[in-house]
Amino acid sequence: MSEPIVKFQDVHKSFGDIKVLKGINLDIKPAEKVAVIGPSGSGKTTIIRMLMTLEEPTSGDIIVDSTNLWKMEKKGKMVKANEKHLRQVRGDIGMVFQHFNLFPHMTILENCMTAPIHVKKENKEEVRERAIQMLDRVGLGDKLNNYPSQLSGGQKQRVAMARALVMRPKIMLFDEVTSALDPELVGEVLEVIRDIAKHDDMAMVLVTHEMDFALDIADKVLFLDEGVIAEQGTASQVIEHSTNERLQGFLHRFRR
Amino acid sequence: MNFTYWSWDTFFDALPFVLQGLGITVGLTITCYLFALTFGFVWTFLRRVPNKAFNWIVTWTMEFIRSTPPLVQLFFIYYAWPMIPGVGFALNPFASAVLGLGIHFSTYVGEIYRSGIESVDKGQWEASRALNFTTLDKWKKIILPQAIPPTIPMLGNYFIIMFKEVPLASTIGVAGIMLMANTYGAQNWAYLEPLTIVGIIFLVLSYPSAVLIKKLEVKMNTRFDKNAAVKSDQKGAVM
Ligand SMILES: Nc1ncnc2c1ncn2[C@@H]1O[C@H](COP(=O)(O)OP(=O)(O)O)[C@@H](O)[C@H]1O
Ligand SMILES: [Mg+2]
Numbered sequence: 001m002s003e004p005i006v007k008f009q010d011v012h013k014s015f016g017d018i019k020v021l022k023g024i025n026l027d028i029k030p031a032e033k034v035a036v037i038g039p040s041g042s043g044k045t046t047i048i049r050m051l052m053t054l055e056e057p058t059s060g061d062i063i064v065d066s067t068n069l070w071k072m073e074k075k076g077k078m079v080k081a082n083e084k085h086l087r088q089v090r091g092d093i094g095m096v097f098q099h100f101n102l103f104p105h106m107t108i109l110e111n112c113m114t115a116p117i118h119v120k121k122e123n124k125e126e127v128r129e130r131a132i133q134m135l136d137r138v139g140l141g142d143k144l145n146n147y148p149s150q151l152s153g154g155q156k157q158r159v160a161m162a163r164a165l166v167m168r169p170k171i172m173l174f175d176e177v178t179s180a181l182d183p184e185l186v187g188e189v190l191e192v193i194r195d196i197a198k199h200d201d202m203a204m205v206l207v208t209h210e211m212d213f214a215l216d217i218a219d220k221v222l223f224l225d226e227g228v229i230a231e232q233g234t235a236s237q238v239i240e241h242s243t244n245e246r247l248q249g250f251l252h253r254f255r256r
Numbered sequence: 257m258n259f260t261y262w263s264w265d266t267f268f269d270a271l272p273f274v275l276q277g278l279g280i281t282v283g284l285t286i287t288c289y290l291f292a293l294t295f296g297f298v299w300t301f302l303r304r305v306p307n308k309a310f311n312w313i314v315t316w317t318m319e320f321i322r323s324t325p326p327l328v329q330l331f332f333i334y335y336a337w338p339m340i341p342g343v344g345f346a347l348n349p350f351a352s353a354v355l356g357l358g359i360h361f362s363t364y365v366g367e368i369y370r371s372g373i374e375s376v377d378k379g380q381w382e383a384s385r386a387l388n389f390t391t392l393d394k395w396k397k398i399i400l401p402q403a404i405p406p407t408i409p410m411l412g413n414y415f416i417i418m419f420k421e422v423p424l425a426s427t428i429g430v431a432g433i434m435l436m437a438n439t440y441g442a443q444n445w446a447y448l449e450p451l452t453i454v455g456i457i458f459l460v461l462s463y464p465s466a467v468l469i470k471k472l473e474v475k476m477n478t479r480f481d482k483n484a485a486v487k488s489d490q491k492g493a494v495m
Pocket of ligand 1: 015020039040041042043044045046
């Protein structure tokens with residue numbers, strides 16, 4: 001058994017007086033594909049936002065590749081991580097957002113090239129080649145010089161995936177990446193994720209409402225409910241054979 | 257009252273005299289503007305310092321500068337500042353005008369930058385963070401390139417507004433077209449023609465600037481959005 005690449009240890013998160021997460025414990029192995037399901041407002045987004053360093057946990061530890069993400073050692077004591085520490089750890093993580101968040105002032109190719117060049121200081125020609133390959137892979141090789149505003153939602157989301165993948169993260173986070181799309185565009189995006197999940201060996205955490213999709217690609221499914229992981233196991237255990245009543249109620253609403 | 261009637265002889269006599277000040281007027285406008293554009297960033301970033309007391313001080317300093325007439329500020333810098341023991345020192349009229357008008361307008365420019373920055377979608381900051389940009393690169397590559405272009409028409413308007421305030425500098429002895437016209441008037445007891453010339457010069461320079469700004473506005477809005485040309489037309493007129 002390999003060491004987990006991500007560990008949540010008793011992680012709590014509150015916004016003001018509202019306790020959103022109440023003790024999350026979670027291990028993610030390298031290359032493991034984890035689907036997170038649960039009712040709206042149960043804290044799914046918050047979990048991956050903490051991992052992406054967009055939100056700071058109120059308490060508990062998040063360990064990424066053996067390094068504490070939000071804390072660092074200073075004079076023998078663990079203190080709050082500074083931006084330098086966060087930058088070091090964050091380099092292993094990539095994220096695809098619900099609303100794409102492409103850079104509107106850059107072409108699609110530039111969107112995919114800017115971070116490897118400016119953040120990782122990679123060679124521009126190599127990055128260009130890799131970015132083009134990646135855009136080809138998500139089916140947008142013929143749109144390299146278009147701007148995001150000229151694309152459909154599904155195309156934008158595929159660019160967003162290419163942009164994250166060119167950074168070669170060890171962990172990829174997907175936050176309901178199809179829920180802002182018109183129904184007829186969902187399939188093309190899921191197809192790309194399926195392809196990535198089958199062929200790439202990075203860990204993936206997907207917040208999703210697509211149960212069949214989760215069943216198909218996830219090694220592990222977490223059911224998040226009222227701030228805790230109420231149920232976890234293989235996709236078939238959780239989605240098809242669980243006896244948890246709230247989970248069944250939840251699934252019932254989604255499988256119609 | 258002693259009226260002087262219009263004379264084309266006086267007009268053509270005054271024209272070259274007044275035009276001698278044109279270089280200074282245009283030069284002062286451009287220098288003040290560049291100063292304001294640069295110093296505006298200082299305000300913008302000072303206001304972003306996450307400290308309540310500091311923020312309060314910066315906000316009220318800006319408010320104070322904005323609510324005081326530029327003429328008072330000009331006089332203060334030129335006449336009063338040199339008299340303050342310890343910190344004060346004398347500045348020539350041109351430098352005083354650059355500082356006075358430049359600082360005054362930088363507070364407006366700072367507000368414009370702020371509105372531009374606030375108009376950038378929250379998701380852009382998050383994507384920059386997710387892609388691990390440094391703070392400096394985030395501003396340089398992602399935030400400012402989106403924040404500034406939409407403000408260019410507004411910044412352009414301030415160029416014209418500022419141009420029209422530059423004659424104030426004649427009161428502290430900057431020899432632009434306004435001072436030249438005044439001097440001509442005093443020497444020849446003929447104010448109508450030289451001041452008319454000043455008016456014409458302002459019209460001739462402002463109007464094309466306004467048209468240019470309008471063009472820029474459309475260009476900025478269509479830079480990465482083919483459908484935006486329509487939107488910018490609805491957004492309203494220049495000036
Ligand atoms: N920045 C925030 N400030 C205040 N409350 C927040 C913030 N982000 C999320 N919340 C609250 O936390 C709860 C969980 O949110 P979220 O993680 O987005 O849930 P989910 O993704 O499962 O729908 C919700 O009640 C939401 O209103
Ligand atoms: Mg969510």
